[in-house]
Amino acid sequence: MSDAERGAEIALRAVSKSFVTRSGEDVEALADITCTIRSSEFVCIVGASGCGKSTILRIIAGLVPPSAGQVTIGSAPVTGPRRDIGLVFQSPVLLPWRNVMRNVLMPAEVVGLPRAQAKERAEELLELVGLEQFANKLPAELSGGMRQRVAIARALMHDPATLLMDEPFGALDAMTRDAMNVELLRIWQRQRKTVALVTHAIEEAVFLADRILVISPRPGRLMDTVKVDLPRPRGARTRSEPAFVHQVAALRNRFEAMPMHQETVQ
Secondary structure: OHHHHHHOOOEEEEEEEEEEEOOEEEEEEEEEEEEEEEOOOOEEOOOOOOOOOOHHHHHHHHHOOOEEEEEEEEEEEEEOOOOOEEEEEEOOOOOOOOOOHHHHHHHHHHHHHHHHHHHHHHHHHHOOOOOOOOOOOOOOHOOHHHHHHHHHHHHHHOOOOOEOOOOOOOOOHHHHHHHHHHHHHEEEEEEEEEEEEOOOOHHHHHOOOEEEEOOOOOOOOEEEEEEOOOOOOOOOHHHHHHHHHHHHHHHHHHOOOOOOOOOOOO
């Protein structure tokens, strides 16, 4: 099995990040983050707004450098953007003039995959996310959940070992968000990528994750690592099971013990 098929291990070692605002103020965003996301593991990163969750993802992706410390994916240090990472953001950022198929094909064009191979891969991914009948539709003709599924398919187009997701369902209504959680787990179960997903929603984290990284208010520090003891596969009924309700309550209590979390973590 290739690295892309089984996912790659991500290791952060004493990662810190500081920056200077436009007004000249020094801001410490992250402080001494050390953790490992194992191969093919699904990890959620949870914390209050502004605690540095998204900064962690950007550092892993090589989009911004850490001020101190190091990130490795597999055995290689992250020194800049990498082609073996797929990114999914809260907004799907689809090109409105390109249909679903051509949006999904974008990474293949960037990395120069042969056209026939790329089209076959795109067709497989659209079937995977349940949109094979919408290949010729424009983004404006799709619902919010469908557009996000296109974004997931696009992120998987170049078969990355790692999938980084920054609150990918935060803009969706509650029912669509729950349905997309189930869909994402179905896709992950088949693809077995290493996934790191940022969310401020405790129920979403418990439903999706193998483990949850709890980040403190700024400067973001790793306060706790919570193992989710729920069997897989998980589905809609999981949310009504006593074990799920108990884990959500325990994690919420953990946040309520931290200052400034009551209003920003749901």
